[in-house]
Amino acid sequence: MNDSTLAPWADLVSLGTRHAMAGLSEMIGQDISVSSFALKRVAVAELADVVGGADTEAVGIYLTVSGAANGHLMLIYDPIIAYAFVDLLMGQPPETTTELDEMGRSALGEMGNIIGAFFLNAIADATGLELSPSPPAVMTDMAGALLDVVTADILMRQDDTYLAETTFSTSERQIEGQFMVIPSEEFLEALLESVKAA
Amino acid sequence: MLSLGEWAVTDDPTRELVCLGLGSCVAFCAHDQATGVAGMAHMVLPDSTNGKPGGAQGKFVDLAIPLVLKEMEALGATRSKMKIHLAGGAQMLHGASFTDTMMIGKRNAAAAHQVLKELGLRISSEDTGGESGRTVRLAVASGQLDVSTAQGRLAKAAA
Numbered sequence: 001m002n003d004s005t006l007a008p009w010a011d012l013v014s015l016g017t018r019h020a021m022a023g024l025s026e027m028i029g030q031d032i033s034v035s036s037f038a039l040k041r042v043a044v045a046e047l048a049d050v051v052g053g054a055d056t057e058a059v060g061i062y063l064t065v066s067g068a069a070n071g072h073l074m075l076i077y078d079p080i081i082a083y084a085f086v087d088l089l090m091g092q093p094p095e096t097t098t099e100l101d102e103m104g105r106s107a108l109g110e111m112g113n114i115i116g117a118f119f120l121n122a123i124a125d126a127t128g129l130e131l132s133p134s135p136p137a138v139m140t141d142m143a144g145a146l147l148d149v150v151t152a153d154i155l156m157r158q159d160d161t162y163l164a165e166t167t168f169s170t171s172e173r174q175i176e177g178q179f180m181v182i183p184s185e186e187f188l189e190a191l192l193e194s195v196k197a198a
Numbered sequence: 199m200l201s202l203g204e205w206a207v208t209d210d211p212t213r214e215l216v217c218l219g220l221g222s223c224v225a226f227c228a229h230d231q232a233t234g235v236a237g238m239a240h241m242v243l244p245d246s247t248n249g250k251p252g253g254a255q256g257k258f259v260d261l262a263i264p265l266v267l268k269e270m271e272a273l274g275a276t277r278s279k280m281k282i283h284l285a286g287g288a289q290m291l292h293g294a295s296f297t298d299t300m301m302i303g304k305r306n307a308a309a310a311h312q313v314l315k316e317l318g319l320r321i322s323s324e325d326t327g328g329e330s331g332r333t334v335r336l337a338v339a340s341g342q343l344d345v346s347t348a349q350g351r352l353a354k355a356a357a
Binding site for chain 1: 201243
């Protein structure tokens with residue numbers, strides 16, 4: 001697969017991401033601006049470098065995609081950023097949250113639900129493919145360990161993957177987050193096929 | 199430092215072999231005291247026969263272990279004298295919707311046991327399973343193995 005065949009995929013992910021951010025914006029009642037969006041081909045073994053190294057502590061919100069095709073959605077943050085999200089989601093003053101308790105976990109899970117549903121609905125509407133997200137898993141651990149959840153599945157079939165990276169911030173607070181969409185080759189093919197057919 | 203699917207073999211006593219942030223992945227570590235040869239593999243999947251052929255061989259447990267052993271022998275190590283350690287293979291995900299993915303850690307560890315049993319090799323120490331990621335370090339000179347978790351690190355920092 002070369003870069004030109006990827007253009008429709010980049011468009012779809014960009015569309016899905018805009019919808020996901022709109023959903024998140026609705027949820028927290030604040031505007032969200034997307035400051036950067038990039039689609040990269042990366043070696044699966046190097047994914048951990050994208051999030052600051054394999055043994056850096058991180059908070060991951062993970063959903064699987066199933067239906068017409070399978071894929072992975074992972075939101076991965078520095079714990080400080082994740083705590084900031086919890087404050088934002090729960091309407092608390094900044095720096096209220098200093099560790100992740102059950103409440104914070106479920107707030108982040110809810111955020112994963114919203115982002116996943118908006119993202120997949122937008123792609124489903126554009127392609128006619130039926131795609132559904134799993135309930136989210138919220139995990140705190142070393143980034144490499146979190147990513148293993150995704151990489152083991154991807155490496156079963158391929159050594160490279162396409163990573164969509166989005167950086168966004170809210171109007172009132174500077175919170176930069178990464179939203180990673182990691183499709184399997186099969187997921188990409190199904191999407192590109194549906195775009196061709198449309 | 200070994201990323202996913204990589205392996206290394208060395209007799210350089212100044213080196214340390216490291217796998218950072220293992221989740222469901224398993225580190226195979228071997229050390230031969232007499233010759234000072236050490237080896238490590240960062241293994242991702244249990245079985246090469248289920249994956250597409252080609253690509254990085256080191257990602258599969260059934261291929262990586264024999265590869266490391268062979269390269270260690272090429273440096274003069276003796277298989278029967280090696281101290282062998284396994285670490286990793288955690289279960290990172292919970293919940294009914296993740297049944298397939300969450301078994302990978304357990305399957306990786308089980309595959310390593312199977313491969314070593316077939317080769318007639320004994321495991322000296324093992325730290326697998328559980329729900330936490332691990333960082334594994336093997337000092338080439340001494341053969342000393344250090345396994346740490348994110349929680350362990352926090353506890354150390356707080357003490």
